[in-house]
Amino acid sequence: MSESIHVSVGQVAATLALVALAAAVSFWRKADLERDIGIATLRSFVQLTAIGYVIKLIFEADTLLLVFALLAAMVFFGAITARGRAKKVPGAFWPLLIALAVAGASTLGLVVALGVFEATARYLVPVGGMVIGNAMTASAVALNRLGDEMADSRARIEATLALGATGQEAAQPTVRRALRSGMITLVDSTKTTGLIFFPGTMVGMLLAGASPTDAVRLQLILLYTLLGSVAIAALVATTLAYRNFFTPASQLRELEAAASD
């Protein structure tokens, strides 16, 4: 890998021209997104700058304790964010928190154990961020689908319970579809990567002057790591969350009651 490149504030500021273009398109076509574009630009600037300094501090301190604290914070806020997408799932926070924690810990643990990355802040922080971010999206999509499906399939699920099936048995087709929808986006984008779009890491490395071979190899490592983490997150989230729809006597909870749990 090559030396890191320097990007000036001026270069960043210059790209605001494209933000202005986006706002102009929105204004011209009355898409009513100017305000959102403004907020998105400001938030991305503030959040990324702040996290940049945090990462800088963590890199300089180079202790794993700070790395774990940062990753734990990401898991926590990721679970809160994902819960907002899973409003129809009662008590969604804990399944999401556990899903993100397990997905992050197991995939990072595995890539370190396999010798792919060193257990240092320089690798764990960026890879952990990507892993947890993708796990959050996957588990949020999965639980969103689970909530919709449980509501739509209520009659079928209760009819299956009436046959003496457990909640797990009655919810199985629904849980399967939710798991699938949590994973499918990344699976599909992995299929088309390199053909229809260049993924971010590869682009970043090429811009930073790395050789295309290195850029591709690192990108592949990350894609495969993300596939694993997304599968684990969607699996854990759906496996834990479907239980909240049932009482201990294998009854389907009333949805109004569930929503206020």
Next chain:
Amino acid sequence: MPPVLFELRDVSLARGGRRVLDAVSADMPAGATAIVGPSGAGKSTLLRLLDRLSDPDEGAIAYAGQPLETYDPLALRREVALVPQLPALLEGTVGSNVSYAAELAGKRPDPERCLRLAGLDPEFAERDVGKLSVGEQQRAMLARALVQEPAVLLLDEPTSALDQGARDAIEATLAHLRRELEISIVLVSHDPEQARRLADWVVRIEEGRVVAAGPLEEVLA
């Protein structure tokens, strides 16, 4: 009066701030009981309580002399089989639905016999459930319940979505089942005439309250 199958004492249930069942007390003997009353009276809710798909807020329900909550709910639901109002089959064929129910109950699947009992030709086993008429779905639901060899069938408006011809055929099937299997039936119906044709005991509910209960000839005289 034959032995009491279900015994309800002061059963109340509220949903969304509304009292759906209000101090319901009634006995339902072995044989065929019809729960009748207008739409929204609480009939289907009452039927779900008998299968423990829901629990009352207050009051007690006993089945065969034992409080309902002392039964394992899964075993209870195989012995007391509820066939819901809207057909809700699993994706796949009629046969796969019947086999699934048999597997849950630990019974040897005999789809042919159950389909015949429910009034369907055995060739329906291969049919995809998505391609059945509502009447055929209703019969497939019945076959799926029968494969578990229940002692009691709880039927929620089994003919409400059917035309008169299909309704008569289902009623004939139910009458045949009672004779053939000596199975007890608790039937929810908004139609007193259907109760007259199928039941020998009637519980009449209005606005969540029992207004009459007893032998058919007394309640629907």
